Amino acid sequence: MLNLAILASGRGSNMVALIEAIRDRNLPVNLVMVVSDQSNALCLQKANELNVPAYTFLPEHYPQRTQYDQALAEFLKAKGVDTVCLAGFMRLLGSNFVKAFPERILNIHPSLLPAFPGLHAQKQAIEYGVKISGCTVHFVDEGLDSGPIIMQKAVPVYDSDTVDSLSERILQKEHEIYPLALELLAKNRLKIDGRKVVILEENKD
């Protein structure tokens, strides 16, 4: 059983997709809490509505980024968390955080990595002129959106697309693959082999 924290900064639609999947599909995941780096974030309100303990952990309270990362890791560990899903968490977490949860941090990113890492991935895709974009669930390493890829889903990019219309099309796919990737992790079906993530056959026992 994974002891999971979901970290989110904004609207929290991926957070909701994960919570619903955990509940509806009865995943072997103990959802410990949701944490946001923003007070008043919509994700906190949604977590409350879904009866998930929700906390704010504000960067303003820490003079340095590394201190925030360290304190957040310690807070999660003290609550028994062993696995973290970043769901629109718009802060880069440093190496001391990543090292605290080895191979146990997932992220969703709205592009087909390694294309368009970082902020505003959908805008980057439109400006570059790609005809296909999508989303990626990956393990988090110490780089920017650079960890081993678990799952990707593609969508077309149309000439008429705006950042909003493309973001919406990608978001629908995010809500499909993030819960699937979490399910695979929870069922011990992901094996990291260098840069590659191998999906293991389901154990039928």
Ligand code: GAR
């Ligand atoms: C999602 O599109 C997610 O992929 C993106 O932020 C959005 C959050 O939406 N994340 C990043 O860009 C991370 N670099 P949500 O709050 O509704 O899940």
